[in-house]
Amino acid sequence: MTNKQKSASLCIAVATGENFEIGKNNQLLWHMPADLKFFKQTTSGHTVIMGRKTFESVGKPLPNRRNIVITRDRELNIDQVEVVHSLDEALNLTRNEEKPVFIVGGAEIYRQALPKTDTLYLTTIHHTFDADTFFPEIDRTEWQVISTETHQADEKNKYNYTFEVLKSKKL
Numbered sequence: 001m002t003n004k005q006k007s008a009s010l011c012i013a014v015a016t017g018e019n020f021e022i023g024k025n026n027q028l029l030w031h032m033p034a035d036l037k038f039f040k041q042t043t044s045g046h047t048v049i050m051g052r053k054t055f056e057s058v059g060k061p062l063p064n065r066r067n068i069v070i071t072r073d074r075e076l077n078i079d080q081v082e083v084v085h086s087l088d089e090a091l092n093l094t095r096n097e098e099k100p101v102f103i104v105g106g107a108e109i110y111r112q113a114l115p116k117t118d119t120l121y122l123t124t125i126h127h128t129f130d131a132d133t134f135f136p137e138i139d140r141t142e143w144q145v146i147s148t149e150t151h152q153a154d155e156k157n158k159y160n161y162t163f164e165v166l167k168s169k170k171l
Contacts, residue, residue: 008097010116013042013104014135015123015161021131022107026057029129034157039104042121047101049090049113052076054105062104068093070109087112107133114138118171119146126160142169 015035016022023029044064052071061067061080068082068090076083084090087109094101102121103113114136120143143166150162 007095009100011100011102011119012117013102013121016135017129020135021129023133024131032157035123043102048104050104051106051109111136118168120166122164124162
């Protein structure tokens with residue numbers, strides 16, 4: 001046993017519009033199968049942490065992932081989901097994970113997690129949307145681009161989009 005205990009890598013997976021829009025009325029603003037596939041490939045086999053409203057918008061535990069939901073509701077109990085009451089409690093549950101842990105929404109959980117995040121999986125949908133929920137703007141000088149893939153709209157994906165993986169320069 002080593003005396004260096006490393007906590008799990010904390011990642012964020014998010015898709016935003018050009019102005020960091022992520023939702024309206026607790027719903028996504030677009031249907032982009034390519035992004036859904038990217039999200040599934042990126043997070044499958046990992047722990048995902050989300051807020052209650054995000055969980056409700058998804059409607060069920062994400063398959064092939066450990067699902068942790070953060071809520072203020074002390075009575076909430078969800079089958080096949082671990083329910084906690086703060087981001088710190090969720091991170092404490094995952095501190096011994098060997099694989100990266102993913103924050104997957106919503107806005108308030110993203111805001112709390114961003115300063116602790118070492119990797120950001122960012123999909124930018126190249127369009128502006130009417131939204132009521134936003135991802136916190138990031139200072140690009142604090143992030144190093146590890147990879148970027150830009151794609152054109154097609155018959156299944158209505159908008160141009162870019163997948164980026166960014167590493168924090170601060171952590």
